Amino acid sequence: MTIVSPTISHRRTEPQSAAQAPTPPPMRVAIIGAGRGGTALLDVLHQIGTIEVVGIVDKNPTAPGLRRAQELNVAVYDQVPDLIKNQQPNLVMDVTGDPTMESVLEDQVPSGTDIVNGQTSRLLWLLVQYESTLQTELLHAEKLAGIGSFAAGIAHDINNPLQLILGLAENLVEETDLNEVHLQARDIIDAVKRTTAICRDLTSYSRRTSLRHEGLVSVNAKLDEALKIARYAVALQDIEVRKHYQSDVTAKGNPDQLLHVFVNLITNAVQAMEHQGILTLETATVGGSTQVRVSDTGSGIAPELLNRIFDPFFTTKPPGKGTGLGLYNIKNVIHHMHGTITVESQVGRGSTFTLTFPGETSQSEGASS
């Protein structure tokens, strides 16, 4: 039997058991002001299943939050009364910082609808910023913790070219034929370049990711890069890697974070196979969305643990071996990209993690509707 965990989705909360009360309708929130504060609020509130951001307004048509809202299929307005009348929010959040907005809202907002503004909205903005810094720090901490397990792989890969350089240099001491000297010097240069490439890959992987750096990422190339990096963390020599890539599969997001997601999923998969088995990487564009699957033929995950593997610090690895932050960080990155992650697993047979991201097509369709 295949066990499917609840979809970890940016729009959906955990399913409720029959005994629980039915979920109340989502709180309808309108955001006034689409500058940095409005954009950050939109990003955070959009991830919470019990909140629906019904619209955002800004007089400035180039305000960044308006573009973000279009990507998320949230209605955009240039006039406050239009937003209030059309969307009938339960809560209006004013992040314009404009003192005259207070009286505008008092005139426009019907009684029964709450308004958050002034110092309260500044406090919210500070909390949102704080939360985003915490998430970045956690991601970085987990990445650095993981780098420790890379040491053996790095030592092995650097030792090979070093041995070659030593052998060539010993020959050169005795060599009198100038042609031969040139050839061997060239081999030394190549070997040094190989070690430099290893150091470059890893230092760029371990650096702090810049959250501002977002764009259209080639998913196939990122998976290949991740496989190269994961090789330092886990032994891949007895693993058969199967790639089923559709061409030109892309996802919108931060390339460093996506690389980190793939390295973590591949590392988990190889660890679950105890270094022997089949790792399958698949990419596809399905109905305008991007799909990535990482499958292994490893230990699988017990049904009672499926709901816990995305929790922070949940690990079945011995103390000192795993932080239990890998999947938790992956989930946060994927939520930030407005994607979903699901897992199917059979104990003793293996697991498949499926990531789905909104594609460029579906996003631009959303923007025009």
Ligand SMILES: Nc1ncnc2c1ncn2[C@@H]1O[C@H](COP(=O)(O)OP(=O)(O)OP(=O)(O)O)[C@@H](O)[C@H]1O
């Ligand atoms: N492909 C997989 N197959 C089987 N179990 C898995 C797989 N991926 C994750 N798990 C389970 O989920 C747990 C949490 O994974 P997560 O990546 O968050 O932390 P970790 O791998 O234990 O620690 P770290 O990522 O710091 O090495 C793992 O300890 C393991 O029990």
Ligand SMILES: [Mg+2]
């Ligand atoms: Mg892990």
